Amino acid sequence: MTAPERLANRELDSSILEPLSAPPDRARIVVIGGGVAGSSVAYHLTKLGVADVVVLERTRLTGGTTWHAAGLVAQVRGTHALTELSRVNAPLYESLPAETGVETGLRRVGALTVARTRGRMEELRAGLSMAKDFGIEAHEMTPQEVRKYWPEAEVEDLVGATIFPHDATVNPGDAALSLAKGAKDRGARFVFGVSVTGFERRDGRIAGVTTDRGTIECELAVLATGLWTSELARLAGASVSLYPAEHVWVMTDETPVADEQLPVLRDLDGYLYVRHYRGRLLVGAFEPKGKPKAPGDIDTGGFVEFGEDWEHFAPVLANARERLPVLRDIGFEHYLRGPESFTPDANFHLGEFPEAPGLWIAAGFNSQGIIFSPGAGKALAEWIVEGHPTMDLTEVDIARTGRWANDRGWLHEKTSETLGRLYAMHWPALQPSSGRGIRRLPLEDRFRTAGAAFGEAAGWERPAWFEPGATEEPVWLYDFDRPSWFGPVGEEMAAARGGVALFDLTTYSKFLVQGPGSVDGLQWLCASDVDVPIGRVVYTLLCNDRGGIEMDPTVTRLAEQIFLVVAPTAYQRRTEALLRTGLPSEATVTDVTSAFAVLHLAGPRSRDLLQRMTDADLSDDAFPFLSARRIEAGWAQPWALRVSYTGELGWELYVPTEFVGDLYDRVVEAGKDLGLRHAGGFAFDGLRLERGFRSWGHDMGPLDDPYEVGLGFAVRLAKDFVGCEALRERKEAPRDRRLLSVSLDDPAPMLWHAESVLSGDERVGHVTSGAYGHTLGSAVGLAWVHGDVSPDAPVSVEVRNRRVPAKISSKPFYLPVR
Known part of the structure; x- marks a missing residue:
């Protein structure tokens, strides 16, 4: 028998745990x-x-x-990885009483979420696709159907809704x-x-x-x-x-409206949820501007409440009364305002x-x-x-998360927004409004003058796209298919494909590995052969002992015992840990992320531009792909690495931060008559996906081996390294999944992340990262595909619960013409 509903239970009897009187x-x-x-x-x-x-x-x-x-129990979250973690909740809460003798009070009342806007309905439809991937029942509803579950709800302003019949509440x-x-x-x-x-x-x-x-x-x-x-x-x-921040819910007086079979009602656009509780209604809030609370201001005695604050709750209560007019005539018997913890x-x-x-x-x-x-x-x-x-x-x-991100002052400001972000509209690429500017590029002012729209990544402010000639920073207008940056990003990608584009890659995580143990240490840590001549760049993999990919940096040999290791922006802390724990004491690791700025020239005219600034021979014979040279360029002496994540001819120019201003000015001047175009992160991502380049953390991780990811070329089994034994076995083993390129046949929809891949009616995978392939004329991405689906078979991609014909391929859909 299900236990009575119990919330705010200060009198929980834990004597059955037979607690010890003192620590062992x-x-x-x-x-x-x-x-x-x-x-x-x-x-x-x-x-x-x-x-x-x-x-x-x-x-x-x-x-x-x-x-x-x-006590809300939702089984589906916004990504496949998070849903793997959340979907076990209700089954476990349901099975525990038989195992432990302690009832959990689980009630499978379901959860109903309404949408006030077209954008919100699109978000909810993405959740329906996710549910189908995990075999969790969920349905789309019309506004009028909402009243079948909540007869008192106002529905005339709604676009639609979804119902998850097996979501639950628990004590x-x-x-x-x-x-x-x-x-x-x-x-x-x-x-x-x-x-x-x-x-x-x-x-x-x-x-x-x-x-x-x-x-x-x-x-x-x-x-x-x-x-x-x-x-x-x-x-x-x-x-x-x-x-910490304050989290609020209020409980009404008893009301006949509060039927125990009512599903949880979420009105995300109103920042609220409503559930039944013992013949009452409970209204909770995730308001847009939360109230952070310093840890030192919170009593440590437990079961803390901060008292009523009806003024702060008033906007949410007004929204709740719009959705459920019956709330206008019901009193409230409990206002609970207690501490919770939030992350950026x-x-x-x-x-x-x-x-x-x-x-x-x-x-x-x-x-x-x-x-x-x-x-x-x-x-x-x-x-x-x-x-x-x-x-x-x-x-x-x-x-x-970087170690810098535990600053209390920064977190205090950031948390005022992050509480509300749970119910805010989850637009793709949604930018935070608080805690901005903690990490800034040396060229920020110049980029603002050039028309940059700045986005945040790992605390860094960096250009997302540019609108040349703009007199103020471009506005972020979000949309699932045609956001405000769609046109400018297409122009930036065209410049990289047909002319020359300038990117700032300063935010890359950068480390110097030096000392007598650097060569042997990196040879053991890296799956590729990095004992190469000075001036060579090696794309490599750091694997675990099971052959999974822990990171995919480039390693450049600058001197006999000096190597530059470059990894993704978001994984500075992780990469540092991998190097420090994996290398011998005779190898010194120095984080130089903040010491070097990086300008990147990409496109078929990049050689022409850079050659105007240097006497160095940049020809293919003298400066081949994956080589590195210290050159003179204007008044700076950057390390020039001939690599490009765009798939085009290109150079990354690493220079101490104090020299980058002059170097930038000279690059811009030299590129005027070549049509040089500033380009940002969105174009960079679109270019790499057209080319089929993988991104660690998005497309692959510690559970994925190089062969199923399509990176077997970065493995040298002739040498010993971490994970080599596992990879020798896995190289020829049958594969039940592969990471493949995917492209939509319809030019209208956009791919972002987590869209389902189907072969016929069978759900065979999901998109790991997506963008619009302006060169190709349709959305493009990478996707994990399971089973024996042919790499060139026609498939469909479920874009927010609608199927779109698509192609998959083991080869990229774009290859540059050399």
């Missing part, structure tokens, strides 16, 4: 935090046979943020207790009323957790401490980008801290801890036990 001296794993996340980690660790687990909680079970969660405290009971039954121990004060290290690893009641020796520790996680991580010298990109943090081996994290759930904790706990436990991720966790890996 030792445990294999210490989980810090007794909310739903920490309980899930302990549950899944013990289920995998790790019984020696101790869970520490400063107050009582669920006393942080779990206790005031609204948050009971769910956490049931998970904890499962862990306890398999050997986990719980200690309440203990505060962590620090960490001990041994040989560079976390080896103990210091508390106000003694030290616990351990092999590793897990931070599952919600809004306190950033502050605790600092005690270990680790960084996590996470900050609205994804939670999972994994091992690169700078603190042995310290792990499962925190920052952005008010979605009930949704994600079952899957996150499972994923983290498997990662710990297996020694590697067992699913795609790139989007939530703690290593995705």
